Amino acid sequence: xxxxxxxxxxxxxxxxxxxxxxxxxxxxxxxxxxxxxxxxxxxxxxxxxxxxxxxxxxxxxxxxxxxxxxxxxxxxxxxxxxxxxxxxxxxxxxxxxxxxxxxxxxxxxxxxxxxxxxxxxxxxxxxxxxxxxxxxxxxxxxxxxxxxxxxxxxxxxxxxxxxxxxxxxxxxxxxxxxxxxxxxxxxxxxxxxxxxxxxxxxxxxxxxxxxxxxxxxxxxxxxxxxxxxxxxxxxxxxxxxxxxxxxxxxxxxxxxxxxxxxxxxxxxxxxxxxxxxxxxxxxxxxxxxxxxxxxxxxxxxxxxxxxxxxx
Numbered sequence: 001x002x003x004x005x006x007x008x009x010x011x012x013x014x015x016x017x018x019x020x021x022x023x024x025x026x027x028x029x030x031x032x033x034x035x036x037x038x039x040x041x042x043x044x045x046x047x048x049x050x051x052x053x054x055x056x057x058x059x060x061x062x063x064x065x066x067x068x069x070x071x072x073x074x075x076x077x078x079x080x081x082x083x084x085x086x087x088x089x090x091x092x093x094x095x096x097x098x099x100x101x102x103x104x105x106x107x108x109x110x111x112x113x114x115x116x117x118x119x120x121x122x123x124x125x126x127x128x129x130x131x132x133x134x135x136x137x138x139x140x141x142x143x144x145x146x147x148x149x150x151x152x153x154x155x156x157x158x159x160x161x162x163x164x165x166x167x168x169x170x171x172x173x174x175x176x177x178x179x180x181x182x183x184x185x186x187x188x189x190x191x192x193x194x195x196x197x198x199x200x201x202x203x204x205x206x207x208x209x210x211x212x213x214x215x216x217x218x219x220x221x222x223x224x225x226x227x228x229x230x231x232x233x234x235x236x237x238x239x240x241x242x243x244x245x246x247x248x249x250x251x252x253x254x255x256x257x258x259x260x261x262x263x264x265x266x267x268x269x270x271x272x273x274x275x276x277x278x279x280x281x282x283x284x285x286x287x288x289x290x291x292x293x294x295x296x297x298x299x300x301x302x303x304x305x306x307x308x309x310x311x
Contacts, residue, residue: 025178025198026068026092028056029248029256029272030293031220031232032311036072037088038200039175040105040121041163044076044084046309048266049298058289059276064135066094074105082109084119096135100128103157103177115167123159123177127195128152155182155195168309172203198224206310214238216310234258238310244270253278254289266297 028034034054035042052072059065074086084107092099103125110118132150161175182195204218215237222230229251236246236258244260254277260270270293276286 025222025224026056026066026070026090027222027230027250028054028068028070029232029250029274029289029291030054030258030270031202032204032216032218032234032236033270033293033295034070034072035163035173035202035311036074036086036105037070037090038177038198039161039163039173039202040086040103040123040159040177041107041119041161041173041175042084043074043086043105043107043121044081044109045107045117045119045163045165046074046297047076047081049073049075050295051297052293052295054291054293056289056291058274060287060290062286064095066092068092082111083107084109084121088125096132098130098132101157102126103159107163112164115169117165119163121161121163121175123157123161125157127155127157127178127182129155156180157182165311168206168311170203170205171311173201175200175202196224196226198222204311212240214310218311228252236260236310248272250274260293266299268295269293270295 031038033052036052050073052070054068054070056068057065058067069091070089072086072088074084077083077085084105086105086107088101088103088105090101092101103123105121105123107119107121112118130150130152134150157177158179159175159177160179161173161177163171163173165171176197176199178195178198180195181197199222201221202219204216207215209215215235218234218236220230220232230253231251232248233251234246234248236244238244242262244258246258248256248258250256254274256272256274258270258272260268262268270291272291272293274289274291276288
């Protein structure tokens with residue numbers, strides 16, 4: 001019973017949030033492997049055909065908690081390989097709200113030096129949102145205070161991004177993947193919700209500690225009007241170019257453990273676990289959040305990767 005009451009509170013809060021401020025975009029602990037979903041300038045930057053799938057389930061044990069699935073495919077195109085083309089799909093569910101974003105990403109890269117690459121990118125696509133109020137668990141059946149029925153709406157989206165990397169040593173990027181502040185009309189409650197622009201800043205550096213050990217600190221910052229600033233700090237170690245182990249801290253939100261393994265030259269799997277540091281993390285209904293990532297890359301016959309790239 002307590003579980004259902006907690007779910008009802010979260011679902012109602014989410015609904016009311018949608019009616020006043022836009023919901024935060026999906027968050028990821030393994031953001032370093034899912035860069036294109038937030039920055040279109042990353043498309044083609046790995047210089048191979050790269051396919052990344054990621055599944056995240058949040059607050060395990062709480063019915064109706066957030067679940068996110070993403071798919072990203074990108075590759076350089078053309079003989080000069082200065083152009084990059086990508087497709088990203090994000091499906092995000094929380095309580096009665098179901099959202100799907102699908103985008104085409106296009107990037108252009110300038111060679112600023114022998115090892116420096118500066119890219120700028122454009123994102124164009126659409127956003128489909130559905131809110132089914134009938135999915136809300138009700139403590140009292142027939143409660144007149146809760147809306148019924150469902151609404152669906154489609155809206156276009158455009159975004160921009162900049163991305164710079166120096167060889168395989170360090171990178172930094174800024175982006176705003178949703179520039180259109182679309183207003184959504186809730187036909188049931190006759191209120192409106194306005195999407196807000198999300199601003200991202202990412203970066204990372206690779207240190208060679210020994211011949212077989214690399215260390216990569218990385219960060220992600222996200223800012224959006226009407227929501228707290230999100231800062232992720234991550235420390236990953238790559239051992240023998242095969243095994244990745246790390247830890248992360250999401251400011252005032254959670255601590256995380258990460259692991260990855262390069263199964264073959266072109267196939268990698270990654271896992272992550274988050275433990276909430278907020279009051280929600282202390283409840284018996286919340287067993288933490290989990291992520292699974294799988295990346296497949298197809299190399300040209302005349303090219304061979306020397307060592308796995310960290311980003």
